[in-house]
Amino acid sequence: MKRSIITIIISCLLIGTAAGYATGYGIYQPQIRNYEVQVSNLTAQLAKLEQTVSSQETRISKLESVKFGLETDLSQARAEIAGYKQQVTTLQAQVSNQQKQLTTLTSEKSSLQERLDKIFSSRLIQYYGWTYEGRTWQWELPIPLSLYVEYLERPRPQSPAYWVEMAKDPKDDPYIDQLIQQINSAALAGGFTGVQKLNFVIAFVQGLPYTVDIETTPFDEYPRYPIETLFDKGGDCEDTSILVTAILNKMGYDVALLLLWNAQHVAVGIALPDGSGSYYQYNNKKYFYLETTGDGWKIGEIPPDISDNRAQVYPLKS
Numbered sequence: 001m002k003r004s005i006i007t008i009i010i011s012c013l014l015i016g017t018a019a020g021y022a023t024g025y026g027i028y029q030p031q032i033r034n035y036e037v038q039v040s041n042l043t044a045q046l047a048k049l050e051q052t053v054s055s056q057e058t059r060i061s062k063l064e065s066v067k068f069g070l071e072t073d074l075s076q077a078r079a080e081i082a083g084y085k086q087q088v089t090t091l092q093a094q095v096s097n098q099q100k101q102l103t104t105l106t107s108e109k110s111s112l113q114e115r116l117d118k119i120f121s122s123r124l125i126q127y128y129g130w131t132y133e134g135r136t137w138q139w140e141l142p143i144p145l146s147l148y149v150e151y152l153e154r155p156r157p158q159s160p161a162y163w164v165e166m167a168k169d170p171k172d173d174p175y176i177d178q179l180i181q182q183i184n185s186a187a188l189a190g191g192f193t194g195v196q197k198l199n200f201v202i203a204f205v206q207g208l209p210y211t212v213d214i215e216t217t218p219f220d221e222y223p224r225y226p227i228e229t230l231f232d233k234g235g236d237c238e239d240t241s242i243l244v245t246a247i248l249n250k251m252g253y254d255v256a257l258l259l260l261w262n263a264q265h266v267a268v269g270i271a272l273p274d275g276s277g278s279y280y281q282y283n284n285k286k287y288f289y290l291e292t293t294g295d296g297w298k299i300g301e302i303p304p305d306i307s308d309n310r311a312q313v314y315p316l317k318s
Contacts, residue, residue, distance in 0.1 A: 122144070122145055123142035123143060123144050123145075124142065124143055124144075124145055124148075124231070125140050125141070125142045125143075126140065126141050126142075126143055126230060126231060126233055127139070127140050128140070128141070128204065128207065128208070128233065129207065130203055130204055130206070130207025131203070131207070131295075132199070132200055132203040132204075133196075137186070137204070139179075139182055139204075141175060141178060141179065141230060143175060143227065143230060143231050147171070147172065147175075147227060148227060148228065148231045150171075151171075151172070151225045151227055151228050152228070154225070156219070156221075156222060156223055157223065158221060158223075160238075160257060160259045160266070160312065160314055161314060163223055163238060163242055163257055163266075163314070164245075164257060164314050164315075164316055166223060166225050166226075166242055167226065167242045167243075167245040167246040167249065167257070167316060168246070168249065168316055169225060169226075171227075172225065172226055172227035172246075173250065175227055175230065176226060176246055176247055176250050177250065179204075179230075179247060180247065180250055180251055183197070183200065183201060183204075183247075183251075186200065187200060195299060198248070198253075198270070198290075198299055199298045199299060201244065201247055201248065201251075202244065202290055202291070202292065202297065202298065202299070203295075203296075205240050205243055205244050205247075205292050206240075206291070206292060206293065206294060206295050206296070206297065207295070208229065208233055208234045208235065208240060209233065209234035210234065210235075210236060210237075210240075210293050210294075211232070211234045211235055211236060212236060213236055216232070216234075223238050223239065223242065224238075224239040224242065225242070226242060226243045226246040226247075229242070229243045230243065236293075237265055237266045237267065237292065237293050238257075238266040240292035240293055241257055241258075241266045241267055241268050241292045242257070243292070244268045244290060244292050245257055245268055245316055248268070248270060249316045249317075253270055253271075254270065254271040254285070254315065254316075254317055255268055255269065255270050255271070255287075255315070255316055256268070256269040256270075256271075256282065256287050256313045256314055256315040256316065257269075257313075257314040257316075258280060258287070258289070258311045258312070258313060258314075259311060259312040259314065260306060260310070260311050261310070261312070262307075262310070263305075263306045263307070265306055267289060267290060267291055267292060267311075268289075268290040268292055269282075269287025269288060269289060269290065269311075269313060270287060270288050270290055270299065271285045271286065271287050271288075272286070272288055272299070275288040275299060275300060276288075276299075276300050277289065277298075277299060277300015277301055278300050278301070278302045279300065280311045280313055282313035282315070283315075287313055287315075288300045289301070289302050291303055
């Protein structure tokens, strides 16, 4: 009996336990499943987060590498900037020094320019001496150095056709006019005839020393303007011929340059209605020969060493 009771009690306990379990299972099972779903979702989210974290860590690592590179570049750039600043400082000091030197040189240049201007503006008095009809003549002519230098810098025409333009160049006319005034005064005082006056002009130019271009210039041929021949107080045949034509042309005479090719010589021709001696015919005019080198040659006299009977005539008046 007692055993049966115990059996019954145990059975009741088992049945109660089973019933309680069944009841609890029915109540809590949905919650458990819900929690399992939430855990699963959270696990998936965690995996995504871990993947995102890994990706971000990789990106951070790359960014840190880039940052390191940029910091390195920045450090180098700062070092270069520091070097450039040092160079700028050095260059500024050099510029300042150069500016001081430039100021000094500018001042010296200004001083030298003033001195040079004074020199160029000065007139150098040229003295001339020659003999005519047994009398010694002495003249002087002040010529600005600046005018002489200006003519030195002009181009040198080699064609005799352009020598005519050299003789007619107007820039030196004031000094040719001064010579003509002295010529007219001397002729008036001496009572010269027209022919004597012309021979007087020729004698003045013949009194200038004969110089060879290659010895007085760097050139084989160097035709001079009239003012150059007067300043240099000498020249060769084309120089003195250009000078004579310049003077006589300003005095109103019909003159021409004579180019004697065979004799390699230049002389002057003057058209005279009552002239005498040797002449060259051109445009129905007789251009009587004038020798501008040597001493004592008068109108119409050709030196015996010049046998050329042909000449190219270049009149100054067209």
